[in-house]
Structures are given as structure tokens and as C-alpha cells.
Amino acid sequence: MTSALLVIDVQESFRQRKNWAEVSNPGVAVEVGRLVDAAREKGGVVIWVLHSEPGSDTPFDPESGHVRLVDGLAPRDGEPVLTKTSRNAFTTTNLQQRLTELGVRKVVVCGIQTEQCCETTARLAADLGYEVDFVTEATATFPIRWDDRVLGTDDIIERTEFALAGRFATIRTVKELTEA
Template sequence: MKRALVVIDVQESFRQRPDWELASDPDVADKVAVLVDAARARDELVIWVLHTEPGSGTVFDPESGHVRLMAGLVPADDEPVLRKTAHNAFTTTNLQQLLTVAGIGSLAVCGIRTEQCCETTARLASDLGYAVEFVIDGTATTPTPHRDAPDDLSDPRTLRVEDIIARTEYALAGRFATITTVAEFAGAPVAGVR
């Protein structure tokens, strides 16, 4: 079964947000680069996804200039770069068409935010019949305030990044994805996957 690496939202937009200093892994782009190198070495398809919010005036608005990959990440000429406006990478892109044409049956997911765009993509991919590997330490997230809390991350109900990552692992493992690590993904191909 052919595998593709889907790199979700590892973009400058996040580094422009005030909460990025609290990210679980501010250097996640370095780990993603390791994953990309490993996928390319195995001749696996790498697909890049960027989140956009056109007309929003935010750091996700393409007009801001921040909707671009973080430094050090450069798509090869034959690697698609998709722009999405939904949380998952399928709904507002042609991702599924690209995967079908390429004969892909397995996806490895990495990127930003662990519990949001990455997890949502993994869940949908699983529902669509793909075998999914979720590269847990190849993702990053930021603390999440409680819905009733003031816009202040010091509220005791704020979910810490460690808790978000653990919850994502529990939610996905054995249901929607196999949890893997950067080292495992970069080490050797998975049996039956090329």
C-alpha cells in the first residue's frame, strides 16, 4: 500500500500569534523536515497544506503575507501545496482526488494544531478508508482556554499542551489512527507500506 505524508499548517501564521511562545514544540518545523526527508528518501508523496481565511484580516488571511511554510520547509517541484479554509485537509481541497490518482491508501499526518486540523484530518481520512499514522511528536499545539474563561490562559480551566496531546493520542489510537513518532517514521518503512 502506498503512503503519503500530509504536512498540515506548518506555517508562519502560527508564529505570529501571541500564544506561539507557549506552543508544545515551537521548533516543530525541524521535526517535520525530518519526516519530509524520510518520506522523500522512500519515494513517498509529500502533500503540503496551508490554512487560509481570506478576507479575515488575521494572520491566516493570505493578504497578511504569513500564509507560507515556516523557514526550512520547501516543497519539491512535484509536491502539491493545497490551501484549505476548513479544519480538515479534505473538505475544501482536492486532497482526496490527489490521493486517489496517486494510488495512496495510507497517510502519515503531522503539523499544527495537534487536536484541531491534524486530528480532524486523521479522523476524516480514517472514515474515508485510509490507513492513518499520526506522528504525535511531529505535531504542535498551544494551550486552549475554557469556553467560559476570560481571554486569559492563566485560568485554571485552561487545557495545557501536555493534556491536549495526551487526549489526542487516546482519542485516535486504535480507533482512527496508529500513533507513531518521528523516529519511528524516519527509521524504516512500515511493513506493507511503500
């Protein structure tokens, strides 16, 4: 089965925000890099996705210069780099068309943010009929603040795994996907 590694939003924009100091996995790019290397070695497809918010005057505004992969990650010739403006990687890109053209039936999801762009991409991929592996340890997130409450990163990650496992995705480890 042809599979594709979807690298979601591992971009400099996040590192420019004040809350980067609270990130759950500051080494997310290293874990993602391991998955990229393994996917390439196995002949899989690697698709890079960046989040953009044109006109927002934030680190996600293309004018900021931060809508680019973090240092240490780089696409090879022929690896698509898609730019999205929605939370999931499908709605505002031609991702589904590319996956169909490549004969992909299985996607592996990693990147930033665990419960937002990564989870929503995994859910939509499952709804579209793809087999989905979700690699939580190759994702990163931040505490969520709402009114006077805070949901910590460990709780966010656990909730995401519970919500996805057995319904939308199989939760995998980097080791499972790099040593197999």
C-alpha cells in the same frame, strides 16, 4: 502500499500569533523536516497543506503574507501545496482526488494544531478508508482557554492520542518513520 505524508499548516501564520510563546513544540518544523526527508528517500508522496482565512484580517488572511510554510520547509517540484479554509485537509481541497490518483492508501499526519487540523484530518482520512499514522511529536498545539479553565498542551496531546489510537490512527514516532 503507496503512502503520503500530509504536512498540515506548518506555516508562518502561527508564529505571528501572540500564543506562539505557549506552543507545545517550538521545533515542530525540524521534526516535520525529518519526516519529509524520510518520505522523499522512500519514494513516498509529500503533500503540503496551508490554512487560509481570506478577509479575516488575521495572520491567516492571505493578504497578511504569512500564509506560507515556515522557513526551512519547502516543497519540491511536483509536490502539491493545497490551501484549505476548513479545519480538515479534505473538505475544501481536492486532497482525496489527488490521493486516489496517486494510489495512496496510507497517510501520515503531522503539523499544527495537534487536536484541530491534524486530528480532524486524521479522523476524516480514517473514515474515508485510509490507513493513518499520526506522529504526535511532529505536531504542535497551544493551551485551550474556556471560561475560567485552561487545558494545557500535555493534556491536549494525551487526549488526542487516546482519541485516535486504535480507532482512527496508529500513533507513531518520528524515529519509527525515519529509521525504518
